[in-house]
Every structure is written in structure tokens, then in C-alpha cells.
Amino acid sequence: MTIMNTPVTAELIVPITVENLPIVTGMVEQSARIFGLNNEGAQNLGLAAEELFSVLVSAAGPDEKIRIVVKQGGYYVEAACYFPPHAIPITALNITTELNPDNESDIENLGIILAAHVVDRLQLVREKQGETAIRFTIERQYPDQIIPFGIPPSGHYSVSEGGYEDIKQFAARVSTTYGTNSPDFFRFPGKVVDMVKCQEFGVLLALDGKGNVGGGMLWRWSGKMIDSLGPYIFTPQPGLAEEIVQGVLEKVSRKGAICIVNRMPVNDVPRTYFEDLIKSYPADEIRATTCHPPLYRQLEEDTGSVVYVHPDLEPFIKECYERLVLPRNIVVTTYAGEFIEPHAAFEVHVDKKQHLAIISTIVAGIDSGEVLTGYVASLYEEGITWLEFELDLGDETTPVLVPALRAAGFAPCYVLPWGGMGDVVVFEHQTPRGP
Amino acid sequence: MAGNLPLLNHIVPPYIQKIEAYIPSKPDDILQKMYNSPFLYRMNNNENVIGPPQKSINAIMNFDPERAAIYPNGDGYRLRHRLSEVFGLSSCSFIIGNGANEVITFVIKAFCQKGDNIITSDKTFKVYEWVADFSGFESRLVPLKENAFDDEGILARIDERTKVIFICNPNNPTGTYWNEAKLRKFMERVGGKQIVVVDEAYSEFVEQPDYPNGMNLIREYPNLVVFRTFSKMYGLAALRIGYLAGDRRVVDIIRRTCVVYSVNTLAQEAALGALGDDGTHIVRSRDLIRSSKKYLLEELDRMEFPYIAGEGNFVLIRLPISDTLAYRRLMQKGYMVRTMTGFRLPNHIRVTLHDIPVMEGFTTTLKSTIS
Numbered sequence: 001m002t003i004m005n006t007p008v009t010a011e012l013i014v015p016i017t018v019e020n021l022p023i024v025t026g027m028v029e030q031s032a033r034i035f036g037l038n039n040e041g042a043q044n045l046g047l048a049a050e051e052l053f054s055v056l057v058s059a060a061g062p063d064e065k066i067r068i069v070v071k072q073g074g075y076y077v078e079a080a081c082y083f084p085p086h087a088i089p090i091t092a093l094n095i096t097t098e099l100n101p102d103n104e105s106d107i108e109n110l111g112i113i114l115a116a117h118v119v120d121r122l123q124l125v126r127e128k129q130g131e132t133a134i135r136f137t138i139e140r141q142y143p144d145q146i147i148p149f150g151i152p153p154s155g156h157y158s159v160s161e162g163g164y165e166d167i168k169q170f171a172a173r174v175s176t177t178y179g180t181n182s183p184d185f186f187r188f189p190g191k192v193v194d195m196v197k198c199q200e201f202g203v204l205l206a207l208d209g210k211g212n213v214g215g216g217m218l219w220r221w222s223g224k225m226i227d228s229l230g231p232y233i234f235t236p237q238p239g240l241a242e243e244i245v246q247g248v249l250e251k252v253s254r255k256g257a258i259c260i261v262n263r264m265p266v267n268d269v270p271r272t273y274f275e276d277l278i279k280s281y282p283a284d285e286i287r288a289t290t291c292h293p294p295l296y297r298q299l300e301e302d303t304g305s306v307v308y309v310h311p312d313l314e315p316f317i318k319e320c321y322e323r324l325v326l327p328r329n330i331v332v333t334t335y336a337g338e339f340i341e342p343h344a345a346f347e348v349h350v351d352k353k354q355h356l357a358i359i360s361t362i363v364a365g366i367d368s369g370e371v372l373t374g375y376v377a378s379l380y381e382e383g384i385t386w387l388e389f390e391l392d393l394g395d396e397t398t399p400v401l402v403p404a405l406r407a408a409g410f411a412p413c414y415v416l417p418w419g420g421m422g423d424v425v426v427f428e429h430q431t432p433r434g435p
Numbered sequence: 436m437a438g439n440l441p442l443l444n445h446i447v448p449p450y451i452q453k454i455e456a457y458i459p460s461k462p463d464d465i466l467q468k469m470y471n472s473p474f475l476y477r478m479n480n481n482e483n484v485i486g487p488p489q490k491s492i493n494a495i496m497n498f499d500p501e502r503a504a505i506y507p508n509g510d511g512y513r514l515r516h517r518l519s520e521v522f523g524l525s526s527c528s529f530i531i532g533n534g535a536n537e538v539i540t541f542v543i544k545a546f547c548q549k550g551d552n553i554i555t556s557d558k559t560f561k562v563y564e565w566v567a568d569f570s571g572f573e574s575r576l577v578p579l580k581e582n583a584f585d586d587e588g589i590l591a592r593i594d595e596r597t598k599v600i601f602i603c604n605p606n607n608p609t610g611t612y613w614n615e616a617k618l619r620k621f622m623e624r625v626g627g628k629q630i631v632v633v634d635e636a637y638s639e640f641v642e643q644p645d646y647p648n649g650m651n652l653i654r655e656y657p658n659l660v661v662f663r664t665f666s667k668m669y670g671l672a673a674l675r676i677g678y679l680a681g682d683r684r685v686v687d688i689i690r691r692t693c694v695v696y697s698v699n700t701l702a703q704e705a706a707l708g709a710l711g712d713d714g715t716h717i718v719r720s721r722d723l724i725r726s727s728k729k730y731l732l733e734e735l736d737r738m739e740f741p742y743i744a745g746e747g748n749f750v751l752i753r754l755p756i757s758d759t760l761a762y763r764r765l766m767q768k769g770y771m772v773r774t775m776t777g778f779r780l781p782n783h784i785r786v787t788l789h790d791i792p793v794m795e796g797f798t799t800t801l802k803s804t805i806s
Contacts (some may be wrong), residue, residue, distance in 0.1 A: 275757060
């Protein structure tokens with residue numbers, strides 16, 4: 001097996017002209033094959049790039065170029081397409097919106113919508129100064145390989161990173177012990193090994209030196225935040241959970257992350273290392289029944305920030321900050337007739353196993369309410385029962401979304417400090433339906 | 436914008452891409468306002484609450500503002516000569532830096548090249564590791580053993596690419612120290628193959644008779660480099676001035692990487708004043724630290740909070756909650772402490788010792804906010 005310490009990439013820069021279409025498609029397909037995708041996956045990634053390129057051809061100027069970077073991410077292959085920001089209509093990114101065949105712009109955007117459906121993930125990245133990119137990602141296929149393990153023997157377990165076989169055993173034990181209280185990918189031990197190998201994830205295990213794994217944690221770097229899972233504990237050694245958490249915190253400190261969050265806390269999490277983001281008793285009945293608050297902890301001293309808040313949200317935000325003792329300058333924003341983008345676009349992360357979908361903002365627009373309502377309906381139809389919206393308070397363009405969120409049935413649950421550009425308010429949808 | 440932003444991923448070295456910039460804290464008045472604190476006691480940076488010695492204060496007060504227009508002496512000529520008198524070493528054995536941070540950089544740049552490594556501890560002053568990382572060198576971190584630098588562990592990690600070993604003595608933040616016998620034994624075992632830096636930033640606070648004065652060992656061990664600072668005991672942190680000392684042949688190499696003129700005239704003169712103190716300042720400071728440490732430890736015992744209290748003007752406290760949450764709660768009440776997650780000691784805070792009335796307020800607040 002090849003050890004992937006650094007990502008391998010292939011890069012192409014060509015003018016956005018129709019004659020370069022086969023070059024783009026061929027380069028992405030070939031690279032994807034070399035980087036480990038099977039034939040179907042490679043063709044789908046090529047198709048996604050082709051569809052995007054076709055849309056760009058109609059909007060790009062004669063001298064404009066596209067830069068395509070195909071990256072081997074270990075457990076996935078990503079094609080990142082960098083292009084001029086004006087070359088793509090924003091409505092093209094609302095991938096769950098139904099198409100109207102009579103609408104000309106819908107037909108033009110069909111390519112992006114098709115592209116979105118053949119890849120596992122699509123992400124638009126817009127930087128204020130710099131490039132705009134769409135990243136298409138397809139994950140490698142792994143065998144569902146759960147070997148049933150019994151309770152590991154008692155003994156002295158100590159914390160270390162472990163080897164690849166230890167990681168596989170860890171993944172299998174998590175999946176069999178915690179079932180639906182753990183993410184779906186633990187069903188694929190080989191995938192978890194590749195997630196760690198490519199250095200996007202970190203792992204810390206409790207090992208007895210005799211080939212047994214007594215517990216562990218997995219975490220992922222996510223901007224300024226670290227998303228963690230566990231500690232998952234398979235043996236009743238006193239203090240083991242604390243030892244694992246302590247070890248993880250030691251590993252991730254001094255690495256630039258501001259905070260660590262555990263969105264699926266299990267009973268084994270030692271609470272003394274974390275903070276609750278909601279009151280220990282519910283503020284109201286609605287929140288009590290629908291909030292899924294994560295456990296949270298800062299890794300650095302909080303020296304304050306500015307947040308932009310819609311007036312309707314101000315009392316809720318103030319209450320959160322007072323309770324969490326967070327120093328924030330709250331700027332209440334009111335609409336004063338300034339230009340707002342006509343069309344909104346949102347990004348959706350779906351976890352089918354958890355029936356969970358998290359929506360966040362790409363662009364706040366005048367049609368936000370309509371688009372959000374469309375998303376909600378579409379996601380429920382796909383079997384989602386737990387629907388969240390993350391509103392970034394560090395982005396001054398997003399407060400205008402609050403009335404649309406309320407109208408679409410979302411209510412604020414908690415503040416996730418430093419969860420985005422700034423703090424994030426997590427809304428949950430209030431009328432869940434059965435799967 | 437007239438030009439294009441360069442493709443940063445193409446021009447930035449991979450080891451820089453991996454690093455996040457260190458963001459210093461906001462100014463006190465802004466923090467106090469943000470936290471709505473009634474007052475603010477700085478208990479986070481191990482500054483000397485007594486302030487500078489009187490002769491340093493005189494030097495600062497008598498500084499002619501018109502001299503601000505004139506460049507400082509480029510290598511601290513007078514200060515090096517004064518240090519030479521104090522420690523009995525050649526003036527060429529000293530390099531003055533803009534705080535100890537700068538001399539750390541000088542040493543690493545002088546001895547390390549691509550593929551080399553430095554060794555230090557995992558739970559110590561982070562600048563050794565930080566400078567190595569952003570310079571593209573490996574930093575090998577040996578876990579503390581019983582809260583102290585692990586000599587055997589360090590020796591085991593040395594290889595042919597190890598160039599510099601950093602020992603913080605006493606260690607920040609645990610306050611543990613190597614005595615003279617242990618340091619000598621370690622130097623013998625290293626055998627001159629690596630540069631051993633002993634950072635003595637807190638040495639003036641140590642009262643233990645077996646604590647080694649690194650300056651006295653330089654003649655015996657030419658690979659020994661000693662760091663000292665005027666920021667801690669001498670209360671000149673705002674002026675940023677520190678120095679290193681070593682065998683003049685070693686220091687001659689380090690000097691090649693120095694950014695000269697980095698230490699301003701006011702700092703040099705205040706440091707000269709500090710060296711002219713008759714010892715009163717150190718005695719007063721030690722008295723204060725001794726009494727406030729005794730008070731704090733008794734209170735911590737009463738509260739049943741575990742602690743590590745070694746040498747230095749600080750105490751490390753283990754809390755039953757997240758240290759970053761404790762920081763926010765204490766800030767709101769006017770006490771700024773240092774969280775220790777960044778030192779790989781989660782749920783610990785490091786507290787700089789103040790006089791008793793401040794420590795009384797702090798312990799009362801700690802009790803109420805943590806419980």
C-alpha cells in the first residue's frame with residue numbers, strides 16, 4: 001500500500017473556449033483514475049468538470065482561463081476548478097431546486113445541476129480577493145467490512161496513535177458498539193485508515209500492547225475549528241476517556257485551531273473538558289424537543305470579536321453571550337435599501353445515516369425565503385428528519401436571512417463560537433417529519 | 436487593485452502553509468471593555484508586579500527625548516561590557532536581543548539547515564518549537580517526566596541531525612529545575628556534539644542552593660549557551676531586551692545571524708540601570724513572591740485544587756473545568772490568567788503571583804467562579 005504523506009495533484013490551465021472541452025474532460029478523468037477512482041467514479045468526475053466547463057464557455061470572455069487542480073485526497077479525489085467569478089450564475093448552485101423546462105436560465109444551468117448529482121460533494125468557494133472555485137469530490141469505494149469484536153480484555157491501555165491495523169479495529173468496534181450513534185464511515189475501516197493517512201483526520205487510540213484497542217477519538221481539521229468524535233470506549237478502564245481527551249487536546253493545541261467541537265457526543269465524553277452550549281434546562285419547550293447541541297471547548301483565550309445580528313435575533317444572541325461569558329460587540333444591522341443579490345445560494349451537507357442535513361449560506365439573496373422553502377421540502381422528501389441551518393455572524397451580509405429562516409420554519413437553538421468566519425448561530429427546523 | 440494576488444500556494448513553502456499566525460492578545464483597555472471587567476489584574480505573563488529597579492526607572496525618566504532621533508548602538512556595546520564585568524566573561528561572549536525570543540531565532544538560524552532538528556520538551560515555553568517549525572526544521576518534543584525536563588528522554592532522541600537542545604531552567608510553566616549535578620551530567624553525556632541552550636529567564640527568582648548558574652559553566656562547556664532576560668525579574672518587559680552568553684567562538688557563529696540595531700537605546704540604558712541595582716530589587720521581589728505563593732498554595736489546598744508550584748513567580752493550577760472557560764469567567768471579574776491548553780496542559784491555568792491583597796481577591800473569585 002502506498003503511504004500518502006502529501007497530497008498528489010495534477011494541474012491544468014487552459015483558456016475557457018469550446019475546443020478545450022475534451023482536454024479538460026480527459027485530464028480530469030485520467031488524473032482521477034491514476035489517483036485511485038474506479039472507472040465509473042473517474043468518468044463521473046470528468047463529467048462534472050465537463051458540465052461546469054460548458055456553462056463557463058457561454059459566459060467567459062475570450063482571454064479568460066480556467067485552472068483545474070485534481071487532488072488525491074487519500075479516501076477521495078477532488079477536482080477544483082478555478083474560474084472568473086462572473087462566469088457562473090448563482091442560481092446554478094441551488095442544486096435541489098426543481099427545474100422549469102420552459103425557463104431558459106434553468107436550461108443553461110442544467111449542466112451544473114447534473115454535475116452536482118454525479119459527485120459526492122460540491123462546494124463553491126468564493127474569496128473576497130482571489131479566485132472563485134467549484135470543488136467536485138468523489139470518494140473511493142470501500143468494502144463494508146465489519147468484523148464483530150467482543151469486549152476487549154481488561155488490562156492496561158495507554159494512549160498512542162497506533163498503526164493502521166489498530167485504526168481498522170477501532171473503526172469496526174465503533175460501528176458495532178455505537179451503531180447509529182456514530183457516523184456512517186466507521187462501517188468502512190479501510191476508509192478510516194485513508195482518512196488518517198491523508199492527514200485531514202487525526203486519531204488517538206487506547207492500546208494494550210497486545211493488539212487490542214480499548215477506545216479512541218478521531219478528529220478533523222475544519223478551518224479554525226476541530227470537529228471531534230468520541231471518545232469511544234470499549235473497555236471499562238477507569239479514567240481512560242479522560243486520558244484520551246487529554247491526549248487529543250495536547251495534540252491539537254499549538255496548531256492554530258481556536259476551538260474543538262463534538263457534534264455527536266456520546267455518554268463517555270468527560271464533561272469537565274467541555275462546555276455546554278445551551279442551558280442545562282431548556283429555554284422553552286420547542287428548543288427542548290429539537291435542539292441537538294454539541295459539546296464545545298475553546299483551545300485559546302477568547303479576546304473578543306464583532307458579530308452582525310438581525311434585530312429579531314438580538315435578544316437570543318445577547319442571552320447566549322451572557323451565559324457563555326463571551327466578549328462580543330454586537331452590531332445590529334438593519335436593511336437600509338442597499339443592493340442585495342437577486343438570487344440566493346446555499347450549500348447543503350447531508351448525512352443520510354443520521355437523516356441529518358446542514359444548510360449554510362453561499363450568497364444571501366432576495367429570493368432566500370423561496371429557495372429555503374424549496375430546500376426544506378426537497379430534503380424532507382429525501383428522508384431527512386434533522387435539519388439545521390448555520391448562520392455566520394461574522395458575515396455582515398447574512399443577517400438579512402433571518403426573516404426568511406423564520407418564515408421557512410427555522411428557530412435559533414444555540415451559538416457555536418468561532419464556528420465560521422465568526423460565531424455561528426445554529427437554527428433547527430421546527431416541523432420534523434418522519435423518514 | 437492594480438495587480439493580481441499571487442498564487443500563494445505556489446510561492447509559500449509547505450512548512451509555512453501548515454502554520455497559523457500567532458495572534459497576540461488585544462490591549463488591556465479593549466479587553467477590559469469587552470469583558471466589562473471592573474478592573475484588570477495582569478496575572479498572565481509572569482511580569483514582575485513590583486516593576487523595574489529604581490536605577491532602571493531613573494534611566495527611563497532621564498532619557499532625553501531628542502535621542503529618539505538617533506539610532507541605538509547596533510550591538511549593545513556598553514551593555515555587553517557591563518555584562519562582561521558582572522559575569523567575568525568576554526564582552527564578545529554576549530549577544531543582546533530584542534527579548535529572548537529574538538536570540539532563540541539567532542541560535543536556530545545559526546546552526547540548523549534543511550533536515551536538521553532541535554529537541555525540547557512538549558510542555559515548555561513554546562517559542563523554541565515555534566521558531567523551528569516556521570523555519571522548516573523538525574522540533575522533537577520529549578514529554579516532561581514528573582513535570583520536569585527528561586534528560587534520558589532527550590538523550591535518546593538525539594541523532595546526527597540534532598543541532599540544538601533547549602532546556603528551560605526553571606521550566607515555564609511547571610517551575611521544575613535541573614540542579615547543577617544534573618545539568619553537568621547532561622552536558623557530559625551530550626559531549627559537545629550539540630549546542631545546549633539553557634534558558635534562565637526565571638533564574639533570578641530561584642532561591643534553591645543547588646540551582647546552577649549557567650554563566651559559571653560556560654568555560655567548562657563551550658557548547659553551552661545561556662539565555663537571560665530583563666523582562667521578568669527586572670520588570671522591563673515593555674522594552675523587549677534579553678541576551679545570550681556562550682563561548683566566544685560559538686557566539687561568533689551566532690552573531691552572523693543577528694539582526695543588529697534591533698534593541699533600542701532606552702532598553703539598553705534601562706538594562707544597564709538594572710545591572711547597577713544593589714540587590715534590593717531582587718530581595719524585595721523574592722519576598723513578595725515567597726509570601727504570595729505561600730498564601731495561594733494554602734488557599735488552593737483549602738479549595739482542593741491540585742497545583743504545581745515550583746520556582747518562579749507563577750503557579751500552575753489544575754481546574755475541574757476547561758481552562759479557556761475559566762479564563763473568560765475570571766476576565767469578567769478582572770483577573771487575566773494564562774490558559775494552559777496552548778502549553779499542552781488542558782484544564783490548567785498559570786497564575787502570576789501578585790501581592791497578597793490581589794491574591795486574596797483572586798482566590799475568592801476563583802472559588803466562586805469555578806464552583
